[in-house]
Amino acid sequence: MRMKLKNIGLIAAGLATGVFATLQISASAQQAVTTAAAPLPLDQLRLFAEVFGQIKREYVEPVDDKKLLTAAIKGMVSSLDPHSSYLDKTDYQELQEQTKGRFAGLGIEISQEDGLVKVISPIEDTPAFRAGIRPGDLITRINDRPVRGMTLDKAVKQMRGEPGTKVTLTIFRKSDDRTFPVTVTRAVIRVQSVKMKLLDPGYAYIRITSFQERTTPDLAAKLQDIARQQPNLKGLILDLRNNGGGLLQSAVGVAGAFLPPDSVVVSTNGQIPDSKQIYRDNYENYRLPSFDSDPLKNLPAVFKTVPMVVLTNAYSASASEIVAGALQDSHRAVIMGKATFGKGSVQTVRPMTADSALRLTTAYYYTPSGRSIQNKGILPDVPVDQFADGDPDDVLVTREVDYTNHLANTQDPNEKKELEDREQRRMEQLRILEEQNDKKTPEQRQKDRERKPVEFGSADDFMMQQALNKLEGKPVEQSKMLVADSAPKSPADKAAAASAPKAAPKAAAKPAPAPKPASAPQPQ
Incomplete structure (x- = not known):
């Protein structure tokens, strides 16, 4: 069986990433083609060859063939959308390293x-x-x-x-x-992907910073610790803020820790048969080669029912959006905070040579109810600012929809009008922000400059405190801003998409194939 390491999140180029991405990594460069191959555009290929020859003959200085052709490939692929790209040796190696939570x-x-x-x-x-x-x-x-x-x-x-x-x-x-x-x-x-702390008696906080190979077993261990230290657990906060993604198996495992067995977590749909998948929270769908056994097998039952709040912001992307969407659609948790990044597409990474690969958008993904979150994100049930005095800088945040070549949301026929309305709301927010800044004294400006980023999970974490208030039945201080990214859902959002794969009855459910260790891609 051809192995696939399904992978969702951001691609690390050593110290940094390009854009948030949802990935499937195939260990084989070859794939059977079930549809007729499109004829090659010979006229355009001839033109390409002529341009290449012209550059070789007349450019001001000699040009290396490999460098020129690699640049042409990169330009061709990156023109498609923000998430498709050609990976050279270094990029490809570091993509694999980051999923292990260790890179330079x-x-x-x-x-x-x-x-x-x-x-x-x-x-x-x-x-x-x-x-x-x-x-x-x-x-x-x-x-x-x-x-x-x-x-x-x-x-x-x-x-x-x-x-x-x-x-x-x-x-x-x-x-x-x-x-x-x-x-x-x-x-x-x-990167420590799972962090935990106890809050008021009966309440606990779990933060997931990224979805890595060890995230599901590490989460299970932390939840076991919570159950031992808080035997009368009343509420749990799951923090996905600033979590740009990671491995799909880990996203399925995290959702599965809190959902009933055999629940649909996410589905994907594209042109090729392999892209049409339904992922339930079965062990086969979150098992990784490093697992000796099911890490969720002996998880205390309380975590399937304990009241939950999930915290999100604009930097919660890909795998984070899958988990938040699954818990929201199942009414398992209240989503609080800010709208997420809004990336609802899947990329497949296929090796092209021994040390290069193609990352290509091959599918959209959908929440259990059939929603595409492309350009929309997961909207919070309870919008809350990051700081007690508001979150004015939110208007400056870049989301998926702000990329010039982002993909359209195929479910929403009114997307163009909605995006225009969103931009008008953002411009109004920006105008208000500029007016407020103009009125600030030098002392206030200096105070703004000295404001440190919030330490998630600390006593100064306003959003976390509002989540605790929600669980304890206390008043919650909602967002003070015009909420450009928390507008009411359109009719298209409320209906399941015809294009989304439909979940089969549980008896007929077929889990996606699990990866096999022997064929996993290795760093070059």
């Missing part, structure tokens, strides 16, 4: 905006996080070299280096309207 770099996730490098999120407990880099920061220079005009790959290579060496980033922070340097020491990044 600064600990930031990035994309591009207006020719600059934009920080999606610093990873907790990493050099970038400790240096005070924030989501939304724009990197304008790397070691005094201008970023504008660099490809994302080149910017990543400039920031990459040996652990212990330093790199200076010049940061433009929109919310403060200022530019300043930050020096960060490179390090080996070890």
Whole structure:
């Protein structure tokens, strides 16, 4: 059986990522084609060959064939959408390394905006996080070299280096309207994907920072600890903020810890037969090669029924959105916070040579009720700001829909009008924010600059406190802002999509094939 390592999340280019991605990784470069192959566009291929020859003959200096053709492939693939790309040797190797929760770099996730490098999120407990880099920061220079005009790959290579060496980033922070340097020491990044703490008697907090190979067994161990220390558990907070994704099996496992057995977690649908799948929370669908047994087998039954609140924000993407969507559709948990990133597509990574691969969008994914979250995200049941005095910088956040070549939501015939309305609401938010900033005193501006990012799960975590209030039956302080990304659902959202795979009756359910260790891709 051909092995597949299904993988959802963000792709690490060493110290940084390009964009949030939902992935299937195939260990084989060959795949049987069940549909007739489209004829090659000979005229266009002839034109390509002529352009290539012209460059070789007349460009101002000699050009390496491999470098030129690789650039052509990268340009062809990246023009499709924000998540399709060609992976060279380094990218492909580090893609595989990051799922194990250990890689070298600064600990930031990035994309591009207006020719600059934009920080999606610093990873907790990493050099970038400790240096005070924030989501939304724009990197304008790397070691005094201008970023504008660099490809994302080149910017990543400039920031990459040996652990212990330093790199200076010049940061433009929109919310403060200022530019300043930050020096960060490179390090080996070890990501702890599951964190736990006990709150008031009877209440507990679990934070998942990413979905890695060990996430499901680590979560099971933490839940066992909670059950031992809180035998009369009354409520649980699951924090998915700033979690850009990870392995699909881990997302299914996390959802399965809280859902009834054989519940649908997510489905996918695309052109090829392999893309049409329904994933239930059965062991076959969250088993990974490193597992000796089912980590959820002996989980206390209380976690299937205990009241839950799931915290999300704009940096909750891919696998996080799958888990939040599954728990929301099943009415298993209240979703609180901000609308998620809104990436509802699946990418397949196939090796092309021994040390390169193609990452290509091959399917959309759907929540159990059949919703596509593409460009919409998971909308919170209870919108709550990150800070007690509001969350004005939310208007500056980049989501999937803000990418110029994002895919459309095929379920929603009114998407164009809805996106126009959303942009109008955002412009109104921006106008209000600018008016508020104009009225601030120098002292207030300085206080804003000195405000540190919230430490998730700490006593100062306002959003977490509101989740605890919800579980304890106390008043919840909802968002003060115009909520551009929490608008009422359209009729298209409320109806199950005709294009989404329908869940079969439980007796006829066929689990997706589990991966086999022997054929797993290895770092090159």
